[in-house]
Every structure is written in structure tokens, then in C-alpha cells.
Amino acid sequence: MKFIDRTKVTVKAGDGGNGKSAFRREKFVPKGGPSGGDGGKGADIVFVVDGNINTLLDFRYNRKFVGKNGGNGDIKNQFGRNAADLLIKVPAGTIIKDEDTDEVLADLTEEGETAVICRGGRGGRGNARFANSANRAPTFAELGEPGESKKLVLELKVLADVGLIGYPSVGKSSLIAAVSAARPDIAEYHFTTLAPILGVVSVGPEQSFVMADIPGLIEGAAEGVGLGHDFLRHIERTKILVHVIDASGIEGRDPVDDFYKINKELALYADKLTKSPQVIAANKIDLPEAAENLPRLEALAKKEGIPLFKISAATKAGVTDLIKHVYTMLINYTEQPKAEEKTKVYDAAKDNEDEIKISRDMTGDFVVSGKSLDKLVAMTNFANDEALRRFQYIWRLKQIDGKLKAKGIKEGDTVHIGAMEFEFRE
Incomplete structure (x- = not known):
């Protein structure tokens, strides 16, 4: 789907x-x-x-x-x-x-x-x-x-417990496919995944969590480069971030630089994302090129105080230990205080029903608007003399003639109210 x-x-x-x-x-x-x-x-x-x-x-x-x-x-x-x-x-x-x-x-x-x-x-x-x-x-x-x-x-914004983040082609899709029933497209080109993929990860009997494969981020994502904003908003509601890094560096990028660049994009988009717990998954350790970069990644993890797991999504090496650790983090997870108050239900009553605005359109005609007045016009049967007189009575009560004169209206000028149009007469 x-x-x-x-x-x-x-x-x-x-x-x-x-x-x-x-x-x-x-x-x-x-x-x-x-x-x-x-x-x-x-x-x-x-x-x-x-x-x-x-x-x-x-x-x-x-x-x-x-x-x-x-x-x-x-x-x-x-x-x-x-x-x-x-x-x-x-x-x-x-x-x-x-x-x-x-x-x-x-x-x-x-x-x-x-x-x-x-x-x-x-x-x-x-x-x-x-x-x-x-x-x-x-x-x-x-x-x-x-x-x-x-x-x-x-x-x-997807509601997942764990979000996979990282550059394109670092192995996020392979990892979620290895630990869940999700079957994302996997190929050797960037942005194979163009939308979040959700998978349920089973750790044991009645022990599971939802993992989201967030499409690859790139530099400038926070400013909307690529599909940056479309990707980043899905990370906001995940509890824990698993930062998947290509330890082999076969894409020509430096794995340590990848870590800092992605975290910079998270900070630029929403500062609260930098407070989300992270785990580093150093992927593709089955490739010989990874041996050179692993010591540097271990030093990075120690410096930043972030757990690091050496894995291979292709062979599933180290994946079980990673998943068990993430599940333990979820059990001990403490919800961050909400920085913003959510709007749950739109309240139409918050509008000022009695406020009346008078403006002029491009032709110079006067336009009278206001929620209560617009309703009155829409609900009045102007073909009925009594209804018309009632409308005129309410018009006088609201002192609209005086407000129009204050705006410079003159005899014969056109006034619009909702779908109605008439000439101004004293």
C-alpha cells in the first residue's frame, strides 16, 4: 500500500x-x-x-x-x-x-x-x-x-517508538527488513525509500515495539533540501533514534562526519530532537573497509556517550544485541516534557462574532463584513417585507450607517454585504 x-x-x-x-x-x-x-x-x-x-x-x-x-x-x-x-x-x-x-x-x-x-x-x-x-x-x-x-x-507524523535515521544507502531499509515483517524496496541507489516504512519488531512473547524507517536525510534537509521537511517531521514523535552509519564508507563519505552532519540537521529542524536518546548502529561491518573506520566510530561513541553496536543488516550479525538494547531503553524511557501545547479541537466560538469590518474593494465599493452580520444576511429572506424591515432595524442597532460615513461613504455609493449589493441612501 x-x-x-x-x-x-x-x-x-x-x-x-x-x-x-x-x-x-x-x-x-x-x-x-x-x-x-x-x-x-x-x-x-x-x-x-x-x-x-x-x-x-x-x-x-x-x-x-x-x-x-x-x-x-x-x-x-x-x-x-x-x-x-x-x-x-x-x-x-x-x-x-x-x-x-x-x-x-x-x-x-x-x-x-x-x-x-x-x-x-x-x-x-x-x-x-x-x-x-x-x-x-x-x-x-x-x-x-x-x-x-x-x-x-x-x-x-508517524507514531513509532524507534526511528531509523541516517544518510541514504546506509542500510536502514535492510535493517528494518531484518528485524520485522516490513518489506521495503532495497536497491543500490539513493532514496530507494521515499516514504516512512513501519515495522513491528518482536523481542519476545508480548514484547514488541514499532520501528520506522525514515527516508534518508541529506545536508540541508532542515532547510527543505531534497525531501528534508517531509522526512524530518516523522522523526519528531519517535522516542528513540537509531543512527545507522555506513562503517565501510564505500559511498565516499566519512562515517564520523556523517554522524555530526545528520545531528546538525536534526538540531536545525527542532532543537528537541537533539535531546532524543540515540544509539549508533555501525552497519556493513561484513565489508573489509569497515575495519579501518570502526576504531574512530568507537571513539566517537565514547566521546558523545552514545551506545554503539557493530552490525551487518545483510548477515544479521549483531542485530539481536542492538534490538534487545533498544527495547531496554524503551522500557526505561521517560517522556520529554511537551514544549508546545497541542490544539485538540477547533473552537469556532473563539471568533469575535460582533466585530464588524468595513473595507473597500478594487473598484472602490464598500465592503461590510462580520461573522454575525454575514449570518444575518444569509438567513434573511429579502423578498419578505417584514424580514427586510427586521434586517434594517438590526442594521441601525449596529450603527453601521455611522461607521460607513466615518469611512467616507457618499449617497449612491455601492455597499456589499455577503452576497447582497445595494446603493447607500440616507
Whole structure:
């Protein structure tokens, strides 16, 4: 199965159902009052973690998600049906970002965890809700509130206990193939592995851990060289890093330099990665060229205080000792304090609903915007005189005329609010 770890999707929550304008029509009730019911709520867009999914592959073919609308209100004060939330399943480790603002809306890491990303619109109120002592027979009802919509970027950071890091072609894929059932492509050219490979490593009865083969890093990866950022983000959530080094140096690189260059890239990308426990796996010791470099690597490990294991992923020499040591490190692992607070659920209520902004577009027209005002426009039936008068009343309450005059509006200038356009008149 192809591993997809970044994709873009568009989501649209359901619109609220329209309120109903109706009056009682019964044989013995000659002057029945208003009886129009409210519309139902539109579907929320909810992302939920599913443990049976480990890639974003499904989103490669389905990039648009639209929630169902709420039912319309009906006569006899019958309310419209609320639409069921649209659940979108994602793997653990998924980060959801707003494409326009790059804001992190949710960071989902646990089975069953949910995040409401777009709120469905509330149902419009029926005319029965507007009856009062001054107007006992209102003829208007609200339209349903439009559901929220967003363009999202989904990013997956693999959740593995152990991450294999190192330059391309040092033997990471061979190592994970030797210790687990994972079968990555293995070939004698750089970047054979272009996406993380996950494998379950069994140490003994009911003793196992998840290992990730992180594609090869290169110098400049922290600045995005090659596929640097795509690779590095997967390392962030691993508990222990196994630094695989080609002890033979047959690629023409110096093994000791490799160690420092890769760690420099980790530090440049995220300083917390330098605090992750590391183990050096000096690979390819079956090759004669390795004998010359092993003493230098041992001196490096002693200097840095990092355990070193001499292995050959091809012959499996030393691999068992490496795996047992890593498992012991995991048992004794202490979680690092979180440097940043994760956003778990997007809260639409944090927006200032009453804030009103007035700007001018490229043609010089005035544009009035604000969350509460946009909702009012969308939910007003301008073909109904009573609804129009109610809109004008709220317009005056919000003192929008004064705000427009302060911006220099003149008689006859064009004003836009949502989808509506009109000429300004005193």
C-alpha cells in the first residue's frame, strides 16, 4: 500500500434548514396564530482517529467532503430534522491545518480522538418564534444558517517508538527488513525509500515495539533540501533514534562526519530532537573497509556517550544485541516534557462574532463584513417585507450607517454585504 503523508482537502459543513412561515388553519380556529417550525441544524465536519488506518491514501482520491443540510421546518410547529455529523476517519498522528492561515486546528494522536473542524449552520427560526405583543402574526421566517467551510492541509507524523535515521544507502531499509515483517524496496541507489516504512519488531512473547524507517536525510534537509521537511517531521514523535552509519564508507563519505552532519540537521529542524536518546548502529561491518573506520566510530561513541553496536543488516550479525538494547531503553524511557501545547479541537466560538469590518474593494465599493452580520444576511429572506424591515432595524442597532460615513461613504455609493449589493441612501 502506498504511504501518503500529506494532502489537501476541502470541507463544507451542512447548512441549517429553513424556518417555516405558516399559520394554523383549523375548522374551529378562525384566526389561528403563526405555527411555522424551526429548521434543523446542519452536519458538523468531525475528524476522528481510526486505529485501522495508517496513511492518508484515501484522501488522494476523495478531496471534498460536504455535510448534509438540516431539514426545513414545517407547519404545526414541526421542527426540521438535525443532520448527522459527517465523520472523517484519519490515522493517529494527523495534524490538521487551515490552508489559508497555516493555523493548526487539531493535532490528533490517540485512538477515537475527535476534532470538530467546521460547525454546521443552525436552523432558521419559524415565524412562530417571532410572535410578540407588538406583532402577533409575523409572516417571515429565517433561512438556515450556512455551514462553515475550510480548505485544509492534512499532515501525518508517524507514531513509532524507534526511528531509523541516517544518510541514504546506509542500510536502514535492510535493517528494518531484518528485524520485522516490513518489506521495503532495497536497491543500490539513493532514496530507494521515499516514504516512512513501519515495522513491528518482536523481542519476545508480548514484547514488541514499532520501528520506522525514515527516508534518508541529506545536508540541508532542515532547510527543505531534497525531501528534508517531509522526512524530518516523522522523526519528531519517535522516542528513540537509531543512527545507522555506513562503517565501510564505500559511498565516499566519512562515517564520523556523517554522524555530526545528520545531528546538525536534526538540531536545525527542532532543537528537541537533539535531546532524543540515540544509539549508533555501525552497519556493513561484513565489508573489509569497515575495519579501518570502526576504531574512530568507537571513539566517537565514547566521546558523545552514545551506545554503539557493530552490525551487518545483510548477515544479521549483531542485530539481536542492538534490538534487545533498544527495547531496554524503551522500557526505561521517560517522556520529554511537551514544549508546545497541542490544539485538540477547533473552537469556532473563539471568533469575535460582533466585530464588524468595513473595507473597500478594487473598484472602490464598500465592503461590510462580520461573522454575525454575514449570518444575518444569509438567513434573511429579502423578498419578505417584514424580514427586510427586521434586517434594517438590526442594521441601525449596529450603527453601521455611522461607521460607513466615518469611512467616507457618499449617497449612491455601492455597499456589499455577503452576497447582497445595494446603493447607500440616507
